[in-house]
Amino acid sequence: MLIAKTVDGRLVKAFDDDINGMEYYCPVCLGPVRFKKGAIKTWHFAHLSTQNCQFNFENESAEHLSLKAKMFTSLSQNYPVEIEKYLSKYQQIADIFVAPKLVLEVQCSPISAQKLQERTRSYQSQGLYPIWLFGEKLWLKKRLSAFQRSVLSYSDWIGFYFWELDNAKEELRLHYLIHEKLNGELVYLTKSCSFSGNIMALLRFPFQKKKVVRLTCSCMADPQTFIQKQLFYKNPKWLREQELAYQRGENLLMQETDFFFPQIKPPQINYQNYPKPEKIERYFKQFESYYKNQRLKTSQTLYPPLFYDKMIEKQTRRMK
Numbered sequence: 188m189l190i191a192k193t194v195d196g197r198l199v200k201a202f203d204d205d206i207n208g209m210e211y212y213c214p215v216c217l218g219p220v221r222f223k224k225g226a227i228k229t230w231h232f233a234h235l236s237t238q239n240c241q242f243n244f245e246n247e248s249a250e251h252l253s254l255k256a257k258m259f260t261s262l263s264q265n266y267p268v269e270i271e272k273y274l275s276k277y278q279q280i281a282d283i284f285v286a287p288k289l290v291l292e293v294q295c296s297p298i299s300a301q302k303l304q305e306r307t308r309s310y311q312s313q314g315l316y317p318i319w320l321f322g323e324k325l326w327l328k329k330r331l332s333a334f335q336r337s338v339l340s341y342s343d344w345i346g347f348y349f350w351e352l353d354n355a356k357e358e359l360r361l362h363y364l365i366h367e368k369l370n371g372e373l374v375y376l377t378k379s380c381s382f383s384g385n386i387m388a389l390l391r392f393p394f395q396k397k398k399v400v401r402l403t404c405s406c407m408a409d410p411q412t413f414i415q416k417q418l419f420y421k422n423p424k425w426l427r428e429q430e431l432a433y434q435r436g437e438n439l440l441m442q443e444t445d446f447f448f449p450q451i452k453p454p455q456i457n458y459q460n461y462p463k464p465e466k467i468e469r470y471f472k473q474f475e476s477y478y479k480n481q482r483l484k485t486s487q488t489l490y491p492p493l494f495y496d497k498m499i500e501k502q503t504r505r506m507k
């Protein structure tokens with residue numbers, strides 16, 4: 188942990204306050220803590236005994252300590268920030284709290300998606316707005332992991348998005364307009380901001396009114412051969428797709444290339460977990476119907492949900 192209480196009840200920070208030989212205590216359990224001034228990890232405090240503390244601060248990685256300290260330092264120049272803020276009513280510790288209601292959670296180690304959703308709902312029930320920023324182990328790779336698929340964020344302005352913190356480069360990254368190709372590979376746009384820059388501006392980006400962002404990708408020329416291989420190797424996703432096709436009296440391998448258009452789609456997620464599931468359900472429907480009438484099918488230009496909404500509205504008006 189990065190903060191401790193002094194005998195006279197002041198809170199001090201291990202990484203930028205003047206720490207002397209005084210006695211320090213855990214702000215939550217009030218048990219004695221020791222100041223640790225090492226060469227590798229960010230300077231921090233550690234319990235002498237963790238027995239009576241409900242919070243397991245002791246397994247914090249060097250990456251987690253360092254990122255928390257750096258985010259705090261970056262934001263504290265312009266905003267009322269608190270680090271490791273203890274919310275006693277719900278017995279939660281917010282890594283970074285920016286008054287009045289923003290909570291930044293720095294997540295570096297694997298956690299279950301369910302636990303993350305529980306913590307999110309708990310913050311929301313307190314009127315707080317949590318944002319999860321992920322460390323290196325959880326960064327996006329070529330394809331979505333099951334965990335990432337369950338924790339993607341959504342906005343009408345930029346579609347599905349995901350935050351990354353880079354301790355080595357000292358930057359915050361936003362991957363947005365995330366889509367999956369037919370073979371599961373990800374495509375997305377990225378914006379980054381150095382910790383010395385205006386991090387808050389990037390954190391607000393998903394909800395700001397802006398020009399329509401777009402991303403053009405080429406489509407697979409021969410999806411049938413790809414699908415044939417997947418069926419041969421018994422890829423569960425494609426076995427299921429073929430099964431559904433059979434139920435409709437179709438066979439995927441007998442279809443024309445255009446049948447598979449749009450090839451690039453928003454990630455398949457369980458929208459029931461989102462605050463407004465009906466919005467995302469509508470977006471998925473509008474997405475399909477927008478591309479259905481498109482003539483050029485060798486590439487796809489992807490847009491945010493608001494765009495499809497406006498386009499469909501226009502079409503409906505024209506038909507009346």
Ligand SMILES: [Zn+2]
Nearest residue numbers: 213215216240
């Ligand atoms: Zn404690």
